[in-house]
Amino acid sequence: MAMLNIIKPSSVFLGGNPIECSCNTLSFLKWMNHSGFISDISDIECISQNGTLVTLSHFLHTLKSYEISCQTKLWITVASCITSFTIVALIFGTVYYRYRFAFEYFFLRVKIKLRHYQPLSDDFNYDAFISYSHKDIPWVKTLHDKLDSKGFSLCLYHKDFQGGMPIAECIVEAINSSRKVVFVITDDFLESSWGTYEIEMTKMHAFREGRESMVVVILKDDIKKDKLPKALREIWYKVVCIVWPSDSEAPYNSEEMFYENLSKALSDGRMRISDDNPSM
16 A cells, blocks of 8 residues: 655745734734744734734744733723623613613503503593502491492402402503592501502603692501602692591591591592583
8 A cells, every 4th residue: 555645844935925913813823933834934024903014023022922912902802891781781770770660650551552451531430549558458448438428439459450460450550540549558558569569650640641639648557748658759749638537636637527528539530520521
């Protein structure tokens, strides 16, 4: 069998062929420096990244430091990209957190619309949506019975929310369908995350629909204004506040007077509609 002899070249001449000396050709330059095949290194010109011409031999003498500078540039680029991404993410995160209830409100409105719910109109399904803590249900049931006997239609989550429907959608739909929103503020309500959520959703709805006077607050448990959620304090100048009578205030602030004031607050929307539409 004939033997094949592989002849390796002993030298390569690249004279008259300028070479790009940059981080992009670093691997090729390192090969040239260690291969020993290039015989005319001193005659080869090298074009650096800034466009200047130097001899290849001079450049190869500083190749190690140049390699380090290339690695540094790479890490600077990577670090800059990571920093930029982090800053953008923080900005978007801050904006979303600041306006998270507004984003969620508009998302739920679109979702409700796509599900073909009945659009908003001046004919509301309820006179009021009552927002309360589940621990206050017994008191709220009494409130419901009193107002129902006066002809008011109320939306209560424990009897009117649709089963199987996400609670957030039920809340927005209840707010949309009610002429007023009544918050029963107790110590238990202030500890409820859903209570704060309902206040934020009502605030967004009132702002969007121009219904700033739709909020009625019932204060119980001797709660002071400075303990109320920030979102409620921000619209306090538009809120109708009615205080549930304590034992120490009776008979000057009796339950009869409380229900009379609450009935007037709930009738306010009806009166305005009658004024705007004399034929009704």
